[in-house]
Amino acid sequence: MRVRNNPKALGIIQQYDDIVLFRPEKHKGKWKEFMTWKNDSKPDVPIHAELGMGRGKFISTMGLLNKGIGFIGIDLRYEIILSALEKVLERELRNVLLLPYNILNLGDVFEISEVDCFYINFCDPWPKVRHSKRRLTHRLFLEKYRTLLKDGGRVEFKTDSRELFDFSINEFRESGFEIVDLTYDLQSGNYPGNITTEYEEKFINNGIKINRLEAVKR
Numbered sequence: 140m141r142v143r144n145n146p147k148a149l150g151i152i153q154q155y156d157d158i159v160l161f162r163p164e165k166h167k168g169k170w171k172e173f174m175t176w177k178n179d180s181k182p183d184v185p186i187h188a189e190l191g192m193g194r195g196k197f198i199s200t201m202g203l204l205n206k207g208i209g210f211i212g213i214d215l216r217y218e219i220i221l222s223a224l225e226k227v228l229e230r231e232l233r234n235v236l237l238l239p240y241n242i243l244n245l246g247d248v249f250e251i252s253e254v255d256c257f258y259i260n261f262c263d264p265w266p267k268v269r270h271s272k273r274r275l276t277h278r279l280f281l282e283k284y285r286t287l288l289k290d291g292g293r294v295e296f297k298t299d300s301r302e303l304f305d306f307s308i309n310e311f312r313e314s315g316f317e318i319v320d321l322t323y324d325l326q327s328g329n330y331p332g333n334i335t336t337e338y339e340e341k342f343i344n345n346g347i348k349i350n351r352l353e354a355v356k357r
């Protein structure tokens with residue numbers, strides 16, 4: 140991590156308006172078209188979005204390894220977007236866009252059935268029951284993601300919190316998703332292609348097991 144509470148972050152990220160989009164609503168329903176033009180890729184480019192992307196290790200690595208997919212990273216904080224931007228620039232990625240945006244308003248950014256995949260990596264577990272509606276895997280959120288996903292689209296979810304994971308399994312099942320893959324120990328050796336996030340690296344280094352599931356819209 141190179142930037143912490145950088146007061147200049149906003150000014151810097153504003154200079155890269157071909158990567159950091161401050162008015163993403165204007166692309167609603169046209170992300171495939173925009174990604175195709177920007178990345179010079181095939182017309183029906185899949186759209187994958189990471190919610191609460193953090194400093195961008197995951198999305199920039201995914202972008203590097205999957206040039207035919209359009210990735211959209213969403214996070215609230217400018218200095219975090221700046222860290223992700225540095226990775227996108229270093230890797231010269233044309234298929235990764237960054238949105239300084241609140242996930243609560245996701246429906247203003249994506250059209251119904253526009254998204255192929257959402258990633259939720261190590262979101263805040265909000266352990267108190269009275270805060271459960273804030274969890275990004277609460278059914279109120281899952282119903283929104285489900286609307287925005289195409290048929291057969293999926294959510295990939297990773298967390299260190301077993302409590303959040305168990306809660307989420309139930310929420311996915313109650314919200315019209317089929318869980319097609321699930322592990323309580325992502326480091327078990329059965330997932331050699333796993334791309335880690337910044338938080339994930341810290342948890343692994345502390346010997347904490349990672350839970351992961353993949354849920355498909357049915």
Ligand SMILES: C[S@@+](CC[C@H](N)C(=O)[O-])C[C@H]1O[C@@H](n2cnc3c(N)ncnc32)[C@H](O)[C@@H]1O
Binds near residue numbers: 214242263336338
């Ligand atoms: C615990 S961090 C995890 C970051 C990253 N996914 C990782 O695994 O390293 C959660 C991230 O979600 C972002 N976030 C939380 N609530 C958000 C919201 N409503 N809209 C957009 N981003 C949000 C935070 O700014 C933070 O960067």
